[in-house]
Amino acid sequence: MELFTVNRYTEDLKSPQDKEQKTSNEDEILQKLLQKAAKRKRKHEKSEAAKQEAAPVEQPQVEETKVEEKEVEKEEPKETAPAEEEATNSQDFQILGGDDSAKRKKVTEVLPPWLAYPTIIEGGNLLPDEIEELEAGKDEASIENLSYLKDHTRQALKQMKIKRLFPVQRTVIPWILEAQGKPAPLRPRDICVSAPTGSGKTLAFAIPIVQLLNNRVRCKVRALVVLPVAELALQVFKVIRALCSKTELEVCLLSKQHRLEDEQEKLVEVYKGQMYSKADIVVTTPGRLVDHLHATKGFCLKSLKFLVIDEADRIMDAFFQNWLYHLDNHVRETANQLLAGTQPPLCLKELYATFGKVPHKLLFSATMSQDPEKLQNLRLFQPKLFTTVFALPVARSAAEQTDADGESMPNTGHFAGKYTTPAELTEQFCVTELRIKPLTLFALVEKYQWKRFLCFTNSTDTANRLAFVMQQLFAAGPTKVAELSGKLSALVRTKTLTDFARGRINGLICSDALARGIDVADVDVVLSYETPRHIKTYIHRVGRTARAGRKGTAVTLLTEPEQAQFKKMLNEVGKALGEEITVSADTEVRHADIYKKAMEQLRKRQDDEKTLKIVQKRRVAQRSVLHKTQAEAAANPSRPLTLMQKLQLKAGGVDQLEVKLKQQENKLLAPAAKGKGKSKPKSKETKKQRLAKQRKAIEE
Numbered sequence: 001m002e003l004f005t006v007n008r009y010t011e012d013l014k015s016p017q018d019k020e021q022k023t024s025n026e027d028e029i030l031q032k033l034l035q036k037a038a039k040r041k042r043k044h045e046k047s048e049a050a051k052q053e054a055a056p057v058e059q060p061q062v063e064e065t066k067v068e069e070k071e072v073e074k075e076e077p078k079e080t081a082p083a084e085e086e087a088t089n090s091q092d093f094q095i096l097g098g099d100d101s102a103k104r105k106k107v108t109e110v111l112p113p114w115l116a117y118p119t120i121i122e123g124g125n126l127l128p129d130e131i132e133e134l135e136a137g138k139d140e141a142s143i144e145n146l147s148y149l150k151d152h153t154r155q156a157l158k159q160m161k162i163k164r165l166f167p168v169q170r171t172v173i174p175w176i177l178e179a180q181g182k183p184a185p186l187r188p189r190d191i192c193v194s195a196p197t198g199s200g201k202t203l204a205f206a207i208p209i210v211q212l213l214n215n216r217v218r219c220k221v222r223a224l225v226v227l228p229v230a231e232l233a234l235q236v237f238k239v240i241r242a243l244c245s246k247t248e249l250e251v252c253l254l255s256k257q258h259r260l261e262d263e264q265e266k267l268v269e270v271y272k273g274q275m276y277s278k279a280d281i282v283v284t285t286p287g288r289l290v291d292h293l294h295a296t297k298g299f300c301l302k303s304l305k306f307l308v309i310d311e312a313d314r315i316m317d318a319f320f321q322n323w324l325y326h327l328d329n330h331v332r333e334t335a336n337q338l339l340a341g342t343q344p345p346l347c348l349k350e351l352y353a354t355f356g357k358v359p360h361k362l363l364f365s366a367t368m369s370q371d372p373e374k375l376q377n378l379r380l381f382q383p384k385l386f387t388t389v390f391a392l393p394v395a396r397s398a399a400e401q402t403d404a405d406g407e408s409m410p411n412t413g414h415f416a417g418k419y420t421t422p423a424e425l426t427e428q429f430c431v432t433e434l435r436i437k438p439l440t441l442f443a444l445v446e447k448y449q450w451k452r453f454l455c456f457t458n459s460t461d462t463a464n465r466l467a468f469v470m471q472q473l474f475a476a477g478p479t480k481v482a483e484l485s486g487k488l489s490a491l492v493r494t495k496t497l498t499d500f501a502r503g504r505i506n507g508l509i510c511s512d513a514l515a516r517g518i519d520v521a522d523v524d525v526v527l528s529y530e531t532p533r534h535i536k537t538y539i540h541r542v543g544r545t546a547r548a549g550r551k552g553t554a555v556t557l558l559t560e561p562e563q564a565q566f567k568k569m570l571n572e573v574g575k576a577l578g579e580e581i582t583v584s585a586d587t588e589v590r591h592a593d594i595y596k597k598a599m600e601q602l603r604k605r606q607d608d609e610k611t612l613k614i615v616q617k618r619r620v621a622q623r624s625v626l627h628k629t630q631a632e633a634a635a636n637p638s639r640p641l642t643l644m645q646k647l648q649l650k651a652g653g654v655d656q657l658e659v660k661l662k663q664q665e666n667k668l669l670a671p672a673a674k675g676k677g678k679s680k681p682k683s684k685e686t687k688k689q690r691l692a693k694q695r696k697a698i699e700e
């Protein structure tokens with residue numbers, strides 16, 4: 001008996017004809033195999049003969065032989081039968097570790113047509129000839145001559161001291177107004193706007209939104225503006241609020257600078273058991289939006305008509321609590337509730353108005369992302385790109401338009417408008433040594449008498465340390481310097497910015513968290529203390545000056561090794577390094593004493609911080625040990641304590657230990673507290689009152 005039975009598939013030959021056909025097929029295959037074997041044999045013989053010839057010769061000639069071999073191989077297919085050709089063609093696939101001569105297709109980056117063929121925003125900011133036209137009263141960009149602007153917008157703009165619109169505004173505003181004016185089944189295309197920093201993108205979306213929402217009857221959240229950081233949200237909120245000043249529209253700001261409960265009060269009101277929206281336009285950060293979607297009863301976005309994403313590439317780069325997912329869920333849920341009839345009022349008209357409605361998405365940035373994956377997350381509807389600078393696809397010859405196989409290649413386009421800086425910006429650099437970098441910065445500010453400057457570092461820690469050193473260096477003079485980094489609370493940051501805007505502070509040492517979007521008027525110069533890691537960061541940093549058609553300067557401090565790398569980074573996006581500026585060579589000697597002192601103080605401060613961290617860590621550890629010992633002793637009074645535990649309890653228990661460690665901590669914090677104590681208000685305000693006062697001052 002067989003243990004295993006192997007079942008093979010044996011094709012039943014149905015007819016003698018089939019039988020004949022099968023035998024002829026077999027013969028054919030056999031013939032092919034024999035031909036192949038003969039070919040292989042021939043080849044082997046030839047290569048053996050060649051090897052023998054080449055044996056006494058040195059290395060370079062071996063390579064020649066290889067070339068010959070290849071030539072022989074290339075010639076051979078001419079002699080082979082068609083069946084053999086098939087077999088040789090199979091070598092088109094690249095064999096790993098094998099012959100490298102296999103054919104490879106060239107991979108080219110292809111932009112989707114909407115990115116490759118954008119709408120160009122013509123004209124720069126206020127050009128000299130335009131100013132002459134403005135004086136002559138013939139200016140086409142004057143708000144008086146633009147027919148699509150409503151009276152309430154003109155009045156508000158006049159109050160904001162805006163007389164004419166910038167190119168990006170003149171292109172985008174009429175386009176949105178027209179796209180929204182089309183009848184119901186036609187849906188407007190979503191747009192991406194890529195324009196330089198300070199070119200006026202905020203008004204480009206704010207004006208059409210305010211004009212289109214102004215004829216609403218009932219207050220509902222119809223526009224949502226999302227920004228990456230609280231400071232930016234506050235800035236955009238102020239612009240939209242000013243624009244709405246002549247309308248009935250309500251604008252609400254949501255950001256971590258306020259208490260959630262306060263914001264909830266501003267968002268929703270309850271009347272006779274029904275929830276009503278108190279805001280038409282909501283300006284928010286992604287994190288705060290998610291908080292409200294989950295925690296605020298009655299916060300409903302089902303009537304959303306506009307979704308604006310400012311600094312879009314930043315928002316797409318970061319996860320931001322997956323805000324898009326939560327927003328999507330919220331809109332879908334409310335729509336479903338409405339369809340299921342669980343959310344009153346359910347009437348046909350409302351159903352019709354809600355069903356299938358998607359907000360018009362408007363994306364803005366100075367460094368727009370081209371990454372299709374990131375853009376796909378936003379599910380843009382037939383997107384359209386507006387950009388200021390663009391090199392149109394280069395015209396190619398007929399030969400260039402086809403690849404090696406003779407197939408036509410798509411036009412790839414060249415997105416040159418991706419990283420642009422304002423025309424009014426002057427870029428410079430200063431070469432220094434790492435050892436004396438802070439001193440060079442100090443000397444530059446002294447030499448050029450900059451009264452309003454921003455200085456960027458690559459991390460919050462560097463910003464913190466540099467601000468400390470600069471404060472020491474400038475201590476004797478009138479120049480006031482402060483830190484502005486992500487390490488500080490949002491409230492302190494906003495207060496510092498307000499002080500800077502009002503001229504109480506001359507220079508801010510910032511981390512990159514605030515490099516984007518912040519609009520402070522009349523910044524003389526933007527300094528990069530450390531070279532930015534990415535060109536995008538550089539574009540946003542330098543964009544804090546030369547805004548709204550004004551002139552500005554950007555200076556980068558470079559060490560010798562950094563110079564080539566930075567130059568390469570700029571060249572890659574078609575920018576040049578700019579002019580070199582220097583500080584006098586005896587700077588180091590003149591300020592040696594004061595610099596030495598500042599560095600010593602910094603070292604002392606760092607030591608203190610380290611000790612404080614250790615004390616705090618020990619405090620937490622000892623507290624937990626004591627708690628454990630006390631709990632054990634209470635739970636099991638009969639169990640004898642170890643000597644260590646007895647000592648710990650004898651030392652005075654948790655409370656006394658707390659007091660002891662607190663004393664140590666206070667001692668270390670004492671010098672800092674002393675300095676702060678001077679500026680503290682004398683009145684007995686509570687912390688809550690003080691914060692409320694600060695908030696009020698900031699919003700004003």
Ligand SMILES: Nc1ncnc2c1ncn2[C@@H]1O[C@H](COP(=O)(O)OP(=O)(O)OP(=O)(O)O)[C@@H](O)[C@H]1O
Pocket residue numbers: 161162163164165166169195196197198199200201202203365366516517518519543547548
């Ligand atoms: N039409 C205008 N006339 C005069 N000033 C304007 C006009 N439009 C905007 N501004 C001013 O220009 C400055 C920059 O505007 P805005 O912040 O909108 O620029 P942005 O393009 O968003 O810059 P960023 O990319 O850095 O965020 C603001 O101070 C604003 O008040």
